[in-house]
Amino acid sequence: MSDPITLLGQIARRVVASSRYNNFHPLTGILFVRLLHLQQYPDRNMNWSVSNIVNRATLIIAFAIVSMVGQSVSATSIRVISGSQHSAECFRGGVAEVVNMVDRAITLMEKKGLDAAFKQMMNPAGGFIKGDLYVFVLDPNGTLVVNSAAPESVGNNALNARDQNGRYFIREMLQKAFAHGAGWINYHWYSPCTGKMALKQTFFRKSGYFVVGVGFYDNLGI
Numbered sequence: 001m002s003d004p005i006t007l008l009g010q011i012a013r014r015v016v017a018s019s020r021y022n023n024f025h026p027l028t029g030i031l032f033v034r035l036l037h038l039q040q041y042p043d044r045n046m047n048w049s050v051s052n053i054v055n056r057a058t059l060i061i062a063f064a065i066v067s068m069v070g071q072s073v074s075a076t077s078i079r080v081i082s083g084s085q086h087s088a089e090c091f092r093g094g095v096a097e098v099v100n101m102v103d104r105a106i107t108l109m110e111k112k113g114l115d116a117a118f119k120q121m122m123n124p125a126g127g128f129i130k131g132d133l134y135v136f137v138l139d140p141n142g143t144l145v146v147n148s149a150a151p152e153s154v155g156n157n158a159l160n161a162r163d164q165n166g167r168y169f170i171r172e173m174l175q176k177a178f179a180h181g182a183g184w185i186n187y188h189w190y191s192p193c194t195g196k197m198a199l200k201q202t203f204f205r206k207s208g209y210f211v212v213g214v215g216f217y218d219n220l221g222i
Contacts, residue, residue: 091131091192094218098203101128101134101214105135106207114210121146122154132193138211140178142170145210163187164197173204177211191217 034103037203094100109117120126121135126148128135134149142159159168169187176183180203202215 011203033147046163091133092193093131093133095201095203095216097133097166097213098107098201099158101135102203102205102212105137105212105214106205107208109207109212118146118196119146122151124148132191133214134192135212135214138170138174138213139209140174142174163189167203173202173213174211177204181206189215
């Protein structure tokens, strides 16, 4: 039977090789290296006293905690553009609702002015978030000035956002909007209703200096 350090080293090696952990937290990598070092250069005369066992148990627990935190942070950073409601009874819109919300947003911008309009769009009770539908507004540089589903993303530049297929959908959206005034784009993104990746169809329209968009999801999540 292999000793505990050899087993830990084998586990660490397999985890490092697994594509599931390509984005693990940097501190997790340090712990992996430590485990691999112990496996490759073990102290065969190691005294497995209570203190030594406790020290190694602490290492394992720390590895587990940091791994979970790292994966949580990664998931949060990916989903920040869309937000997440995780509601089983979440309203799911379609083409008519999407176009209507975009048009209402632009009308509001024209009637109330940008500051008042953006403030209302960001208000959960302002009428610009419903189920998997939410309005977002981009400036020409790809910076989010409104995101009714994820207020924390406002001010962030989304120009380099890509879906799971590597599509730079924000760049494409801006290019089409400033070239043609309006259009549709399909890409995979997280559904606010399920928190899962799904095919999203987004309608966007240029309004002066900005591009207003709303999308709906074709399926419940991949």
